Amino acid sequence: MNRTKCMTLVVSLALFFPFSASRLRAQSDPGPRAGSANAGNFYPTLNPAEQSMFTQGMQAFMEVDSVSGAMTNEGGTGLGPSFNGNSCAQCHAQPTMGGSSPGLKSPQNPLPNPQVALATLDGASNHLPPFITADGPVREARFVVTVTQQGSFPDGGVHGLFTIAGRSDATGCNLAQPDFARELGRNNVIFRIPTPIFGLGLVEATPDAALRVNLAANAARKAFLGIRGSFNTSGNDGTITRFGWKAQNKSLLVFSGEAYNVEQGVSNEVFPSERAADPGCAFNPSPEDFPHIDTGEANADVQAFANFARLSAPPTPATPTPSSTNGAGLFDKVGCSLCHSPALTTGPSRYTGMSNVTYNPYSDFALHHMGFGLADRVTQGAAGADQFRTAPLWGLGQRLFFLHDGRTADLLQAIRAHDARGSEASGVVHQFNRLSPSDIQDLLNFLRSL
Numbered sequence: 347m348n349r350t351k352c353m354t355l356v357v358s359l360a361l362f363f364p365f366s367a368s369r370l371r372a373q374s375d376p377g378p379r380a381g382s383a384n385a386g387n388f389y390p391t392l393n394p395a396e397q398s399m400f401t402q403g404m405q406a407f408m409e410v411d412s413v414s415g416a417m418t419n420e421g422g423t424g425l426g427p428s429f430n431g432n433s434c435a436q437c438h439a440q441p442t443m444g445g446s447s448p449g450l451k452s453p454q455n456p457l458p459n460p461q462v463a464l465a466t467l468d469g470a471s472n473h474l475p476p477f478i479t480a481d482g483p484v485r486e487a488r489f490v491v492t493v494t495q496q497g498s499f500p501d502g503g504v505h506g507l508f509t510i511a512g513r514s515d516a517t518g519c520n521l522a523q524p525d526f527a528r529e530l531g532r533n534n535v536i537f538r539i540p541t542p543i544f545g546l547g548l549v550e551a552t553p554d555a556a557l558r559v560n561l562a563a564n565a566a567r568k569a570f571l572g573i574r575g576s577f578n579t580s581g582n583d584g585t586i587t588r589f590g591w592k593a594q595n596k597s598l599l600v601f602s603g604e605a606y607n608v609e610q611g612v613s614n615e616v617f618p619s620e621r622a623a624d625p626g627c628a629f630n631p632s633p634e635d636f637p638h639i640d641t642g643e644a645n646a647d648v649q650a651f652a653n654f655a656r657l658s659a660p661p662t663p664a665t666p667t668p669s670s671t672n673g674a675g676l677f678d679k680v681g682c683s684l685c686h687s688p689a690l691t692t693g694p695s696r697y698t699g700m701s702n703v704t705y706n707p708y709s710d711f712a713l714h715h716m717g718f719g720l721a722d723r724v725t726q727g728a729a730g731a732d733q734f735r736t737a738p739l740w741g742l743g744q745r746l747f748f749l750h751d752g753r754t755a756d757l758l759q760a761i762r763a764h765d766a767r768g769s770e771a772s773g774v775v776h777q778f779n780r781l782s783p784s785d786i787q788d789l790l791n792f793l794r795s796l
């Protein structure tokens with residue numbers, strides 16, 4: 347059939363079957379879901395005392411830090427000497443406080459990357475690294491190795507993007523930023539974007555045994571597709587660690603303490619030493635965050651942050667449509683659900699109504715080899731160079747950037763990036779690729795309904 351005839355046939359088919367016309371269009375990510383942020387509240391069954399703990403936690407999460415705590419609208423104390431952000435809520439912002447990276451494409455709250463303005467806030471003299479852009483995601487940077495005159499050694503740690511040098515509340519501090527241009531030239535820099543904290547109390551309250559049973563389930567199907575999976579564990583007590591892109595952290599309190607110190611430079615009772623310790627840049631005694639029993643504020647900020655995450659409700663998905671319902675079935679059929687587990691159940695919990703609850707994280711909280719395309723060459727605990735925690739997909743519908751480094755804003759690209767030499771997900775992605783365009787569209791619509 348020649349081209350003109352073919353076009354005529356397509357057009358006349360489309361006229362006769364208007365629905366098949368839309369099926370001929372290439373499938374695409376519908377983009378972040380508009381409408382209200384279906385996340386950010388406290389867990390619905392909490393009692394009033396627990397609700398007020400959540401609210402206090404939220405206030406601490408919103409607090410903006412300066413070095414001295416005396417700057418207008420920056421009442422928190424302890425920023426720097428090095429930092430990536432000045433408030434938890436700055437990075438955990440989309441679609442609302444507690445979420446993931448903000449961005450210009452947010453239907454709820456379009457915002458340029460706040461790290462751009464932060465670089466020079468209050469007179470700070472930082473240069474913007476090239477990987478921080480107004481329309482890109484909030485990022486932190488890790489170096490794969492540290493190069494010294496003696497050779498190169500495994501690193502993997504976060505190197506703060508900015509320092510307080512030049513700020514009006516840090517007179518005398520001359521700490522230089524890391525040499526990002528040099529490290530980029532060595533192909534030594536990898537990135538992480540924020541993960542949302544909604545519903546994480548349920549994850550914390552899930553017994554190790556429940557996670558192990560879930561990972562062992564569907565063994566034959568997993569083996570057939572090449573899916574294995576293993577847990578990251580704590581070197582101290584051997585229990586499963588489950589927070590962070592590599593499931594590297596044990597608890598919400600530990601993560602909060604680490605984030606306060608690593609992201610904002612605020613030393614605290616969980617991580618009491620200043621990073622980038624430079625005598626000329628130490629303006630406060632350590633720890634900078636502590637319980638103010640004198641003023642009746644018995645919780646340190648770190649405890650408040652952990653409460654905010656722990657007592658938050660999971661995101662509420664959109665009302666199912668025929669397309670998203672079909673997509674949910676296909677998500678299971680092609681095998682996405684073998685890693686992105688649709689349901690887990692908590693054990694006994696201290697908090698009202700959070701015991702024995704079945705929830706829908708779309709993650710097994712296990713590590714999987716994702717192959718050389720996603721490998722970041724960083725080891726954290728048992729998580730090796732190409733291993734990542736199955737990213738929980740709850741709230742995905744309103745997220746702007748995907749994968750650990752935020753390399754794409756397009757769901758299809760995020761899925762295709764799972765397929766590489768050495769990836770446990772390749773078998774599943776090959777099945778996904780064989781779906782019809784309209785089935786692929788339904789699966790994408792399902793993901794954007796989460």
Ligand code: HEC
Pocket residue numbers: 430431432433434435436437438484485486538539540541542543588589590591592598601602605606609610651652655
């Ligand atoms: C500069 C941006 C930035 C700031 C500021 C920030 N975070 Fe994060 N947050 C991240 C990134 C990036 C990750 C993922 C880190 C990783 O896994 O390596 C993350 C992950 C988390 C997680 C783990 C969630 C999960 O899915 O397991 C928690 C909890 C968290 N942050 C809490 C906080 C708290 C509390 C604060 C304030 C003290 C804070 N963050 C400030 C960027 C930020």
Ligand code: HEC
Pocket residue numbers: 573680681682683684685686714716720734735736737738739742747748749750751757760761764770771774775778793
């Ligand atoms: C072998 C386990 C495995 C399978 C199978 C799998 N995934 Fe994933 N998925 C992961 C891991 C691990 C990540 C995080 C990778 C990273 O960030 O480098 C991820 C990330 C994602 C993300 C990005 C989420 C975010 O927060 O950035 C999406 C979307 C996604 N997967 C969808 C799917 C879909 C759809 C399928 C089925 C076609 C699928 N996945 C199959 C393990 C898997």
